[in-house]
Amino acid sequence: MRAALRRVIAITRKEFIHIRRDPRTLMSVLLMPVIQLLLFSYAISFDVGNVPTVILDQDRTTASREYLAAFEHSEFFRVVDHIESDTEADNAFDTSQAKVALIIRPGFADAIAEGHKAEVAILIDGSEPNSAQLGRAYAVALSSTEDRHVLVSWAENQGLDMSAVGGLSPQIRTWYNPDRRSADFLIPGLMVVIIMIVTIQQTAVSLVKERDQGTFEQLTVSPIRRAELMVGKVLPWVLLAFVETAVIVAVGVLLFGVPLRGSVLALALGSVLFVFSSLAIGLLISVRASSVEVANMAGLLISFLPGFMLSGFAFPLESIPPALQFISYLFPGRYMMVIARSVFLKGADVATVLPQLIALGLYTLVSLTIASLAYSRRLS
Amino acid sequence: MALITRKHILKPPAPAAPGVAISVQSLTKRFGDFTAVGGVSFEVGTGEIFGFLGPNGSGKTTTIRMLCGTIAPSSGGARVLGLDVAAEAEAVRARIGYMSQKFSLFEDLTVDENLRFYGGVYGLDGSRFTARRAHILKMADLIGRENELTENLSVGWKQRLALGCATIHEPELVFLDEPTSGVDPLARKDFWELLYELAASGVTLFVTTHYMDEAANCSRLAFIYRGDIVAIGTPDELRSREMRDRIFEVEVADTEAVLAALENDADVREVYMSGALLHVNMGEADGAAALLDVALARAGAAGAHASRVEPSIEDVFVHLVTREQRERSVI
Numbered sequence: 001m002r003a004a005l006r007r008v009i010a011i012t013r014k015e016f017i018h019i020r021r022d023p024r025t026l027m028s029v030l031l032m033p034v035i036q037l038l039l040f041s042y043a044i045s046f047d048v049g050n051v052p053t054v055i056l057d058q059d060r061t062t063a064s065r066e067y068l069a070a071f072e073h074s075e076f077f078r079v080v081d082h083i084e085s086d087t088e089a090d091n092a093f094d095t096s097q098a099k100v101a102l103i104i105r106p107g108f109a110d111a112i113a114e115g116h117k118a119e120v121a122i123l124i125d126g127s128e129p130n131s132a133q134l135g136r137a138y139a140v141a142l143s144s145t146e147d148r149h150v151l152v153s154w155a156e157n158q159g160l161d162m163s164a165v166g167g168l169s170p171q172i173r174t175w176y177n178p179d180r181r182s183a184d185f186l187i188p189g190l191m192v193v194i195i196m197i198v199t200i201q202q203t204a205v206s207l208v209k210e211r212d213q214g215t216f217e218q219l220t221v222s223p224i225r226r227a228e229l230m231v232g233k234v235l236p237w238v239l240l241a242f243v244e245t246a247v248i249v250a251v252g253v254l255l256f257g258v259p260l261r262g263s264v265l266a267l268a269l270g271s272v273l274f275v276f277s278s279l280a281i282g283l284l285i286s287v288r289a290s291s292v293e294v295a296n297m298a299g300l301l302i303s304f305l306p307g308f309m310l311s312g313f314a315f316p317l318e319s320i321p322p323a324l325q326f327i328s329y330l331f332p333g334r335y336m337m338v339i340a341r342s343v344f345l346k347g348a349d350v351a352t353v354l355p356q357l358i359a360l361g362l363y364t365l366v367s368l369t370i371a372s373l374a375y376s377r378r379l380s
Numbered sequence: 381m382a383l384i385t386r387k388h389i390l391k392p393p394a395p396a397a398p399g400v401a402i403s404v405q406s407l408t409k410r411f412g413d414f415t416a417v418g419g420v421s422f423e424v425g426t427g428e429i430f431g432f433l434g435p436n437g438s439g440k441t442t443t444i445r446m447l448c449g450t451i452a453p454s455s456g457g458a459r460v461l462g463l464d465v466a467a468e469a470e471a472v473r474a475r476i477g478y479m480s481q482k483f484s485l486f487e488d489l490t491v492d493e494n495l496r497f498y499g500g501v502y503g504l505d506g507s508r509f510t511a512r513r514a515h516i517l518k519m520a521d522l523i524g525r526e527n528e529l530t531e532n533l534s535v536g537w538k539q540r541l542a543l544g545c546a547t548i549h550e551p552e553l554v555f556l557d558e559p560t561s562g563v564d565p566l567a568r569k570d571f572w573e574l575l576y577e578l579a580a581s582g583v584t585l586f587v588t589t590h591y592m593d594e595a596a597n598c599s600r601l602a603f604i605y606r607g608d609i610v611a612i613g614t615p616d617e618l619r620s621r622e623m624r625d626r627i628f629e630v631e632v633a634d635t636e637a638v639l640a641a642l643e644n645d646a647d648v649r650e651v652y653m654s655g656a657l658l659h660v661n662m663g664e665a666d667g668a669a670a671l672l673d674v675a676l677a678r679a680g681a682a683g684a685h686a687s688r689v690e691p692s693i694e695d696v697f698v699h700l701v702t703r704e705q706r707e708r709s710v711i
Contacts, residue, residue: 003503010500014486014493021488021529218484221448221555222501223474 007224011232015206019236025202033194033244037187037251053077054089054098061109067120071102089123100124184259187252188340189313191245195271196278196307196333199241201299203234203282207375208295226376234279241275252344261347266357269350270339273360277332278303280367287374306331313337332367335360401426401553401584402447406456409442416442418607419456424586424600426552429579431598432588433697439607440588444555447586449473461552474502477551481558483542487531491522494530494545502549516544519574536567543574553584560591572597592694603697605704615693623691623699625649626668630658630676630686641679647671650702659695660686 019025053071057064072079080098083089092098103121111119210216210233219229249267252258260267281302289295308314310324311333317325328334338356342348350357402424409417417439424430434440445451447460449469458465463472485494495516499509517523520540530538539559547554556575560568572594579585579599587598595601595615602612611622632638635658642651642660650661660675662668669688676684691699 006503007501010497013500014489014497017489017493018486213486214480214482215484215486217480217482218478219501220450221473221476221478222498223470223503224501225470 003223004225004228007228008232008235011224011229012235015233015236018206019240029198029202029240029244033198033248036194037190037248050078051076051100052080052098053100053102054081054083054092055079056083056086056089056101056103058106059104059108063109063112064104067104067108068102077102093123183252183256184345185341187248187256187258188344189311189337191248191252192274192311192333192336192340193307193313194248195241195245195275196311196331196336197303198244199237199275199278200282200285200303201296202237202240203279204285204289204295204299205292206233206237207283207286208289208292212292230283230372230375234283237282238275238279241278242271245271245275258344260344262343262352263349264343266339266348266350266353267343269357270336270343270353270360273357273364274332274336274339277360277364277367280364280371281332283371283375284367287371307333310334311337332360332363335363399426400424401428402430402458402460402586404447404456404458407443407446407453407458408455409439409446409451410454415607417446420604420607420609421456422602422609422612424584426584427579427582428600429575429585429587429598431595431601432586432604433590433592433595433601434588434604435701436590438604440604441557443604444557444586444588448476448478448555474549475551475553477546477549477554479542479546479554479556479559481561483538485530485538485542485545488529490527490529491517491533491541492526494541495548498545498548504549512548512550516541516548519577520544534567535563536570539563539567539571540574543571547578547583551583553586554578556585556587558588558590560589560594568594592692592697595693595697601693603700605701606708610700610704611696618693618696619691623696624664625661625691625699626664627689627691627695628660628662628669628672628686629654629689630660630672630681630684632658632676632681632684634681638676638679638681638684642675645675645678647675650698652698654692654694659689659698661695661699 019029055068055071057068071077077100081092083092083101086103089098089101089103092101101121101123103123105119105121108119207230210219210229249260253260282299285295285298285302289298306328310317310320310328310331312328313333317328317334320328335356339348339353339360342353342356346352400423402422404423405421406419407417407421408415408419420439420443432440432443442451446453447458447465449460449465449472452466452469460472461475463475465472486497489497492513495513496509499512504512517526520537520543522537522541522544525533525537530541533541543559560571563571568591575585575587575597587594589595598615600612600614601618603610603618611618613621630638635653635656639651639653639658642648642658647662648660649663650659652659660672662672665671669686672686673682676682676686
């Protein structure tokens, strides 16, 4: 047992040297997660802001100007032009000059003065559904608060009792992520995707590489047993995956201010299971792959696509076609995605995410068993 | 950690027959319909340098793999250092060394890191490793290069380091599978010096090679052809016993044309390149020299200089292989 442990340690230490010496591996292990974090959190933010907006004010009254000022001062809308007609609004959309047009018809001030609901038309360019949907939500929200604000200020100006004039407008609230900050939503998800990509890809490649170099032949003639070789070779990736998880959580919480509301234990348990299940997939690839290139490609395909598309990271899984939903159960990402987001955003503890933890645990058990069987058969 | 629990406790080595390092009986390996090794039997004595020769695909590597305990024989068996290669494969692997032509070094590791890795694999403890490391560095002439990356070493150095790694645990028996292929002649000579030193210290060496000049360095040789051993003995025995044919060395200008012509000549038994010269086997016939002159004239090389030479191991090898090919094609 001690001799076996010594052999495993010899292999693991050697693997760490390989990692340190290979700039490409180092890059993909250390730099890729950082780049992805920055890319997704800053550049490809799902937050909508500075939406180019044109304004058509046909009322031209104090009331209309006051109402529009709210839009002009909002960070969400950026007023790029004041236009004179509906046709100009069309043109602004066609030339992508604007994505939102705000139109105030004549009679806006009069309607408010008479205590009626004043009408405002908000046109939204729907070609970018994500922005459009959020834009509409923001515009309605802004309008309704502004609506009351206008009413109230008019009521005050006229010395009226405001409760007699205003009605309650519907309020839109987003639960769990009240500020609708996409970083809060993205970083727990990214953690899942990054760990899956790095772990699958590196374990897939590392065993094949040994076979390719011809050093594997030497090891089969040494006292190293198959299982020891496997454990020694994947151990560095397990350790690195844990370090990376911790780093992403720390960066998310400290740098991006993502709240970690729930149980750290639940997150850690999930992460351990998740890392081992990703490892099993990597092992399966390495058993099947005939060369390092094949392992690399297969690792990329099997980790990237399901990682982003079938984990619930980019789209809610309920909204993808049923066939794909079924396939998504074959990858560990979807289970961990729920655990990560629940712990981060909803403040879940172990009991809350127990169903997911059990599912992930079963998945890990089955996939590791299959991988180990395939691995030992391949070598004998 | 059930994965790494020891299944068998290593037994103390069974007493080997005195002086016998390897004993092989009807060792056979079949892959489906193909018989890679067809029931070979031989013995290798302790401290011998045993040369295992044969064309590519003749079963050399398969035999070595069975003797190292990495693949199981289909039938028959072998005892290596007194251990059964099938039943006690793990114990066999702990006591032998193995070096292949690929050298099996990790190119992105330094000299020292490679030694440390193999030291760990063979379970050397601190003081023993320190001693072995010093010994190997000296043997491989690598003192002062401990921290150099292996990929930056010349082939000769890599080869010596590979031998060092393969013998870090002081095995009693070392298998060397074409250890010198792709290495320049000078480095090969140095390497054989190291092998002699190892053998002198009592280590048994089992070497495959396709360099015929190296075969002459072995204390005993076995020729394997299509899975069968066709000849075995000391180099001298093989030359005198297997080879009564007369061999001539011929120097001609257009070697390729003459080679092609002689290959189809009825009087010529075998003809092949040996370095820049042609070697012609004229069989056991008397008056072979005169027959060769006639044959050379027919081949358009009248008056070419031909001299009778002592058969080399290469001549024996070619002769044995051609004889086997002829006999097997008759069947």
